[in-house]
Amino acid sequence: MAPSYPTCFLLLLSFWALRALAQAPADPLKDFCRRYGHQTAIIDRKLYIDGGWLYANPISRNPTPVINRGLLYNDLDEISDGMPKQHANLTKNSSVPAVAGGTLWEDEVNKVFWLYGGEFQSAPSPFELWGYDVILNQWNLSDAGTAATSPIQRVSYGAGVSVNDIGRGYYYGGYLNNLTNPLWNGPQIATSNLIIFDMEDHKLTNNTGYDNMGRAEGTMVYIPASGAGLLVYFGGVTFPYGNETAVAAPLDTILIYDIGDASWHSQAATGEIPEQRRKFCGGATWAQDRSSYQVYIYGGFGFAENATGFDDVYVLTMPAFEWVKWYPEKPGPGAPHGLLTCNVIENSQMMVMGGNFTNTTECDVPKIQGQHNLNLGQYNRDNAKWFQYLPNVTEYLVPPEILQITGGSPRGGATKKSPSNGWDDNRVATYFGQLAPNSSRTPTRAIPTQTAIPVVPVTPPSKKRNIGAIVGGAVGGVAVLAFAAGLIFFFLRRRRSNQQPQPTPVPTATDYSSVQSPISKYATESKFTVVDPNYTTPVLSPNLSSHSPVHSNAHSQPYSTPPPVQTTQPMYHPAHAPEPIEYYPPPDGSRPNLAHLGSSEMPTIRSPP
Numbered sequence: 238m239a240p241s242y243p244t245c246f247l248l249l250l251s252f253w254a255l256r257a258l259a260q261a262p263a264d265p266l267k268d269f270c271r272r273y274g275h276q277t278a279i280i281d282r283k284l285y286i287d288g289g290w291l292y293a294n295p296i297s298r299n300p301t302p303v304i305n306r307g308l309l310y311n312d313l314d315e316i317s318d319g320m321p322k323q324h325a326n327l328t329k330n331s332s333v334p335a336v337a338g339g340t341l342w343e344d345e346v347n348k349v350f351w352l353y354g355g356e357f358q359s360a361p362s363p364f365e366l367w368g369y370d371v372i373l374n375q376w377n378l379s380d381a382g383t384a385a386t387s388p389i390q391r392v393s394y395g396a397g398v399s400v401n402d403i404g405r406g407y408y409y410g411g412y413l414n415n416l417t418n419p420l421w422n423g424p425q426i427a428t429s430n431l432i433i434f435d436m437e438d439h440k441l442t443n444n445t446g447y448d449n450m451g452r453a454e455g456t457m458v459y460i461p462a463s464g465a466g467l468l469v470y471f472g473g474v475t476f477p478y479g480n481e482t483a484v485a486a487p488l489d490t491i492l493i494y495d496i497g498d499a500s501w502h503s504q505a506a507t508g509e510i511p512e513q514r515r516k517f518c519g520g521a522t523w524a525q526d527r528s529s530y531q532v533y534i535y536g537g538f539g540f541a542e543n544a545t546g547f548d549d550v551y552v553l554t555m556p557a558f559e560w561v562k563w564y565p566e567k568p569g570p571g572a573p574h575g576l577l578t579c580n581v582i583e584n585s586q587m588m589v590m591g592g593n594f595t596n597t598t599e600c601d602v603p604k605i606q607g608q609h610n611l612n613l614g615q616y617n618r619d620n621a622k623w624f625q626y627l628p629n630v631t632e633y634l635v636p637p638e639i640l641q642i643t644g645g646s647p648r649g650g651a652t653k654k655s656p657s658n659g660w661d662d663n664r665v666a667t668y669f670g671q672l673a674p675n676s677s678r679t680p681t682r683a684i685p686t687q688t689a690i691p692v693v694p695v696t697p698p699s700k701k702r703n704i705g706a707i708v709g710g711a712v713g714g715v716a717v718l719a720f721a722a723g724l725i726f727f728f729l730r731r732r733r734s735n736q737q738p739q740p741t742p743v744p745t746a747t748d749y750s751s752v753q754s755p756i757s758k759y760a761t762e763s764k765f766t767v768v769d770p771n772y773t774t775p776v777l778s779p780n781l782s783s784h785s786p787v788h789s790n791a792h793s794q795p796y797s798t799p800p801p802v803q804t805t806q807p808m809y810h811p812a813h814a815p816e817p818i819e820y821y822p823p824p825d826g827s828r829p830n831l832a833h834l835g836s837s838e839m840p841t842i843r844s845p846p
């Protein structure tokens with residue numbers, strides 16, 4: 238029987254659409270180009286990467302990003318090309334939301350992280366809170382409530398942070414829209430509330446924020462000052478009129494939430510105030526004696542004349558409440574990007590991962606999957622800020638630019654105890670005079686002993702292929718299939734959900750659970766690599782075609798976030814490739830070059846386990 242007209246028409250349309258649209262990286266590691274809008278958590282020296290958007294390599298053939306449905310991790314003790322080695326073999330099935338702009342609340346004590354918030358690629362599912370059990374490699378639905386029972390909704394691009402010491406996750410502000418809530422109609426609105434998840438008793442609560450103004454796209458960190466800890470929030474946008482008009486939040490206004498008192502405060506900051514920005518990332522660390530606390534921020538998108546965004550690092554030091562521009566040290570072309578993550582590791586290094594670049598079409602150093610590392614204490618042989626990740630660095634030394642403000646030494650003893658222009662709120666002064674006590678939490682579930690953890694293959698995750706899951710989960714109604722557009726959409730969804738381009742078999746969804754998966758073998762078959770002959774790589778402006786000063790340091794460049802910005806002669810030239818990493822401690826037994834430290838300040842080097 239000859240195919241009917243509509244069928245032919247649909248097929249044609251489908252092929253046309255498939256040609257125009259990109260697909261997920263067939264192999265999430267090898268075909269990586271860029272990642273952004275993802276969420277991360279660290280548990281037991283593994284950095285987990287969930288959701289977000291992906292561009293597959295080459296970006297010229299994959300000009301449309303797709304949502305990442307898998308869960309990956311970086312092993313912080315396994316180094317490859319100077320960065321933690323990435324793995325894509327963890328379970329994640331289609332019941333668990335695949336979102337961008339959410340947060341992972343990590344509970345180190347119970348070895349689980351909880352996925353809150355975020356936007357779906359399309360049609361969101363009703364609210365549920367899922368947790369990934371690191372020991373069992375399994376996702377559990379929490380008993381914190383569902384859309385039917387919980388007054389809490391899913392929101393996106395707010396500011397999430399988790400506080401292990403007390404077992405709570407926080408999320409401040411964020412958007413409610415038709416990609417976060419299936420019942421949402423009309424324009425998005427930004428919320429003004431602080432969502433708190435108690436990780437001990439699995440209770441989610443909706444609490445008042447600093448004021449009634451909607452906020453989003455800012456950054457919040459935890460610091461262990463005050464009786465039970467402080468949350469520090471800044472940047473992003475505010476919605477002062479209660480309508481859709483977003484107003485940039487100046488970064489000299491620092492909002493502070495005291496966990497113990499459940500109270501909000503603000504403090505003006507001075508110094509080199511960062512340009513207003515959104516969708517940047519940040520992480521906190523502190524001098525070993527907690528005499529000063531530093532928040533390091535990276536990048537983000539800007540406003541008005543700075544809309545392309547930033548490729549820079551600023552540091553806010555508290556209680557001086559003074560900003561310092563830390564990188565670049567002199568102006569030069571950069572590669573602005575936002576929607577990235579910052580994870581501070583052992584208080585001493587900050588992994589800046591991914592981001593979407595606004596004025597280059599290059600990939601984000603695919604060899605190291607877009608991972609870049611700031612050595613916060615410049616604790617390496619070159620005193621470099623951007624440096625390859627060093628698993629042995631576990632000690633933070635306050636860098637010289639900050640010591641100029643705080644006084645004291647790299648290990649502490651800061652002498653500047655208040656902001657230059659005084660305190661705006663005396664309670665904040667009191668909070669900074671206290672130290673939050675150490676964690677005394679105990680697990681609320683059975684945790685195998687430390688040595689057992691790596692070998693526990695406890696109840697291997699179901700690696701069964703999940704027929705129907707995608708069909709059910711992906712498209713909100715079979716009726717859509719009646720329409721041509723719907724069918725194409727369905728095809729595309731299936732294609733993308735699938736990570737696997739051939740159209741015939743029923744999709745297997747979301748998990749990258751098997752390294753033996755047939756997925757990767759399709760990667761090279763041109764049949765499945767949709768090439769658009771009409772696509773031309775956008776031409777970059779000539780000023781990018783010369784090496785920029787920020788890339789001139791052969792040692793640190795590959796670890797800094799600027800991607801190769803030039804099409805014909807990529808910056809990630811072998812000349813810039815990471816050097817062998819086995820020099821820490823240096824092979825000759827010498828100490829790292831820490832010329833900026835006095836001899837009494839030499840850091841201790843952790844002996845090999």
Ligand SMILES: *[C@@H]1O[C@H](CO)[C@@H](O)[C@H](O)[C@H]1NC(C)=O
Nearest residue numbers: 324325326327328374691750
């Ligand atoms: C994932 O791969 C790593 C490295 O091969 C291995 O150590 C780990 O056990 C694997 N995890 C799972 C859940 O398969």
Ligand SMILES: *[C@@H]1O[C@H](CO)[C@@H](O)[C@H](O)[C@H]1NC(C)=O
Nearest residue numbers: 347348349368369370377682
């Ligand atoms: C997840 O569920 C399993 C039962 O399937 C349970 O043994 C485990 O403790 C749960 N994990 C967490 C973190 O709640």
Ligand SMILES: *[C@@H]1O[C@H](CO)[C@@H](O)[C@H](O)[C@H]1NC(C)=O
Nearest residue numbers: 330331332375376377703706
């Ligand atoms: C996904 O896994 C969870 C358990 O971790 C299970 O309850 C759920 O039914 C699974 N969903 C699908 C679509 O298989």
Ligand SMILES: *[C@@H]1O[C@H](CO)[C@@H](O)[C@H](O)[C@H]1NC(C)=O
Nearest residue numbers: 388389390392428430432443
């Ligand atoms: C928290 O409560 C406020 C006021 O009822 C509501 O507008 C907001 O949507 C709630 N936030 C979330 C994330 O559910």
Ligand SMILES: *[C@@H]1O[C@H](CO)[C@@H](O)[C@H](O)[C@H]1NC(C)=O
Nearest residue numbers: 414415416421422423424425
């Ligand atoms: C979702 O909201 C956006 C922005 O308001 C709008 O452009 C889009 O059409 C909406 N989508 C649906 C399915 O309603």
Ligand SMILES: *[C@@H]1O[C@H](CO)[C@@H](O)[C@H](O)[C@H]1NC(C)=O
Nearest residue numbers: 476477478479480481482483
């Ligand atoms: C929001 O309200 C302000 C002040 O009333 C007004 O200037 C602005 O144009 C409004 N924005 C929108 C999108 O309606």
Ligand SMILES: *[C@@H]1O[C@H](CO)[C@@H](O)[C@H](O)[C@H]1NC(C)=O
Nearest residue numbers: 512513514539540541542543
């Ligand atoms: C843009 O950046 C400049 C300095 O680089 C700054 O003075 C200006 O305030 C910024 N504009 C906005 C809207 O943030």
Ligand SMILES: *[C@@H]1O[C@H](CO)[C@@H](O)[C@H](O)[C@H]1NC(C)=O
Nearest residue numbers: 545569570571573596778781
């Ligand atoms: C991208 O933006 C940065 C910072 O604004 C600038 O230095 C660089 O020249 C821009 N590149 C292009 C191709 O416009």
Ligand SMILES: *[C@@H]1O[C@H](CO)[C@@H](O)[C@H](O)[C@H]1NC(C)=O
Nearest residue numbers: 576593594595596597598599
């Ligand atoms: C990501 O960057 C590309 C250009 O490289 C741009 O076309 C796209 O709109 C950006 N997306 C987001 C969400 O920033």
Ligand SMILES: *[C@@H]1O[C@H](CO)[C@@H](O)[C@H](O)[C@H]1NC(C)=O
Nearest residue numbers: 314628629819821822845846
């Ligand atoms: C620390 O460095 C030593 C010497 O290079 C190495 O043998 C050891 O594996 C490193 N430890 C970690 C945790 O990476």
Ligand SMILES: *[C@@H]1O[C@H](CO)[C@@H](O)[C@H](O)[C@H]1NC(C)=O
Nearest residue numbers: 461525671672673674675676
């Ligand atoms: C917290 O623990 C560290 C070592 O783990 C110890 O040096 C410090 O004194 C403790 N602080 C408090 C407030 O208990």
